[in-house]
Amino acid sequence: MPTLEIIDLDIAVKDRVILRDVNLELERGKVSVLMGPNASGKTSLAMAIVGNPMYRVLKGRILLEGEDILGLPIHERVKRGISIAYQSPPEIRGLKLYDLLNLLAERRGVRRKYVEEVLHLLNINSQLLNRDLYVGFSGGEKKRIEMVQILISRPKVAILDEPDSGVDVDSLKLISNAIRTLLREGTAVLLITHYRLILQEIPADPVYIAIKGRVKECDASIVQIIEKCGYGCIERGVCDVV
Amino acid sequence: MSYEPNWMKKRRDLARSLINRLPEPKYGVHIDLDEFLYEAKKWYRVETIDDLPPEVREVLNRMGLFSRNSAIQVDGDIVYNELRKNIPDGVIVENIEAAIRKYPYIENYWFKTVPLSLNKLTAINAAYSRGGFFIHVGEKVRLKTPIQACFLVASSKYAQLPHNILIAEPHSEVHILTGCTALTFTAFSLHAGLTEIFVKEGARVIYTMIHMWPPGVHIRPLKGVVVENGGEFISNYVLLRGGASLQAFPTVILRGRAATTSTRSIVIGTDSTDIDLGKAVYLLGEKSSARLISRAVAMGKSNIKIRLKALGKAHNVKAHLECDGIIVSDEASIKAIPELIGHSKNAELHHEASIGKVAEEQLLYLMSRGFEPEEATALIVRGFLDPSGMGLPKPLERQVRAMVKMFVEKAL
Incomplete structure (x- = not known):
């Protein structure tokens, strides 16, 4: 049984349907990739899975280890084991990163030593820990700290929304290491990305493509095709892989 | 009433004659000032802080202000004062009644930052004030640790009216920490202390106030500050609980060249409290500057008004006012009232305000x-x-x- 199964899902924002008939499976200890042009609905799918109420599910089911979680609010889904690394997390003034991580660790029953290992893995120094959450952080720092939170949460399902965008090569390697750690711990990962570079670090299969309001499952070779001719050829139907 | 010099008696007589002719305070919900008692039972001095009544110790503990190195006034009486033992040479810390007898020059500082005849409340304070502290920091004396004083209202219907005077002589530095509160079951009482602060040339005064008032208390603190050349006045205000109602609109007069002030307020509105809080800064000295920042959270059925005013009347003055509010409950409200008045062609006065729910x-x-x-x-x-x-x-x-x-x- 897949860890997470999405069946015939339609997603809307306000009155506009973003995606229709989405079917997708995430397996324990494996990475599935979701790619697609800008505004194709990738983040909408991520938000619908975590239960952001601004993204309405019009029909379909989301099963976590066989249990339908659609009726659960966002914080309950997290407690059941779904975690997300945001593409652009918000600043929260006055909330120290150190305090947030401590609270998360406490809730998950995670030992201090493990938190220290995670911070070391993602090269987070004590100066960052004492700062207000994301206030004045660089893009790479934000992405790494999102990964820290994911690892501390020890989720069954991790949705990583473009963890590789806007980061330098060193940060990319650290983030890749973090994803490998997740996989070793048995987490099912949905990796949303635009770039092939991270896929050279992290083996992923299958690849899902969001395009024209649909999500299609492809084999990994689609990544090379997209890199060669862009999403345009898929949209125009030139490419028949999808 | 203990011995008072003639100048004081005359001012009290004058104030008493004015009370019923003066207007009510301009801001804040109306309270009938005639309903309060201006005399209360006598609280006797204790030798050690552990001798304070348990209910007094408990409330000070709750505020985190239970400190041996402090002074404590309950209703109209200073019941504990260990400040004198720990202050360096060149600093005077006395209860105000004793200081008036010892230091005749206090007359020159009495009601010099706030007019006695401003309104009915200032006249009431002038007529009936009891208790308060006199702190005089000598030239170039810099105190490393804060001087801590607490004011506690214990008797129902009582109006607590301390009068505090702080003088920071040139190039001195001092941090005053005050905590004001009341016993939990104090019903319908008033705290309307007056604090006058004189920051002389190059001096630096940090004034931190923590207020936590139970629902029966009305709070009307009065404050006036005068800052001379190059002086700096920093004010921090933390309101944890606003009692039945709270109104304050202290005034900072930046009289000297390059005088500065910065104030930060943290305001929590809970229950049905009505809070009308602000500050006025008068930039009268060339190159004087002010920065007033206020943050308020309205919960329950609380109403919060934040008034920030800056008046620039000299060359090259700068003021920045900032008021942010979060409303957590549909029954709560926040109103930000910034006011900028420029009387100089090169005054730079700005304000920012935002009110909303949690993002x-x-x-x-x-x-x-x-x-x-x-x-x-x-x-x-x-x-x-x-x-x-x-x-x-x-x-x-x-x-x-x-x-x-x-x-x-x-x-x-």
Whole structure:
């Protein structure tokens, strides 16, 4: 049984349907990739899975280890084991990163030593820990700290929304290491990305493509095709892989 | 009434003759000032802080202000004062009645920053004031640790009217920490202390106030500050609980060249409290500058008004006013009332204000980390009210943070 199964899902924002008939499976200890042009609905799918109420599910089911979680609010889904690394997390003034991580660790029953290992893995120094959450952080720092939170949460399902965008090569390697750690711990990962570079670090299969309001499952070779001719050829139907 | 010099008696007589001819205070909900008692039972002095009545110790403990190295006034009487034992040469700390007898020059500072005839309340304070502290920091004396004083209302119907005077001589530095509160079951009482602060050339005064008032108390603190050349006045105000109603509109007069002031307020509105709080800065000295920042959170059925005013009347003055508010409950409200008045062609006066609910994006973010909506709201509100920008000593900053956490979580 897949860890997470999405069946015939339609997603809307306000009155506009973003995606229709989405079917997708995430397996324990494996990475599935979701790619697609800008505004194709990738983040909408991520938000619908975590239960952001601004993204309405019009029909379909989301099963976590066989249990339908659609009726659960966002914080309950997290407690059941779904975690997300945001593409652009918000600043929260006055909330120290150190305090947030401590609270998360406490809730998950995670030992201090493990938190220290995670911070070391993602090269987070004590100066960052004492700062207000994301206030004045660089893009790479934000992405790494999102990964820290994911690892501390020890989720069954991790949705990583473009963890590789806007980061330098060193940060990319650290983030890749973090994803490998997740996989070793048995987490099912949905990796949303635009770039092939991270896929050279992290083996992923299958690849899902969001395009024209649909999500299609492809084999990994689609990544090379997209890199060669862009999403345009898929949209125009030139490419028949999808 | 203890011995008072003639000048004082005359001013009290004058004030008494004015009370019924003067207008009510301009701001704040109306309270009938004739309903209060201006005399209360006598509280006797204790030798050690442990001899204070348990209910007094308990409430000071709750505020984190139970300190041996402090002075404590209950109703009209100073019951404990250990300040004198720990202050360096060149600093006077006395209760105001004793100081008036010892130091005739106090007459020159009495009602010099706030007009006695401003309104009925100032006249009442002038007529019936009892208690308060006189602090005089000598030239170039710099105190490393804050001087701590607490004012506690214990008797129902009593009007607590201390009169405090602080004089910081040229190039001196002092941090005053005051805590004001009342016993939990004090019903219908008034705290209307007057504090006059004189910051002389190049001196630096930090004045931190922590207020926590139970629902029966009306609070009308009065304050006037005068800052001379190159002087600096920093004010921090933390309101954890606003009693039945609270109104304050202290005035800072930047009289000297390059005089500066910065003030930060953290205001928590809970229950049905009515808070009308502000500050006025008069920039009269060339190159004087002011920065007033206020952050308010309205919960329950509280109403909060924040009035910030800057008047620039000299060349090259600058003022920045900032007021941010978060409304957590549909029954609560916040009104920001900034006022900028320029009387000089090169005065730079700015204000920013924002009022809204807790940012949805932040709320969802924390909920997606597994926090319940109430927990997420509390984390955001606590962050919004974080005291780290106040420049408080670290132990005090931790204490304020802990108190804000406790009050926000309790109110939510």
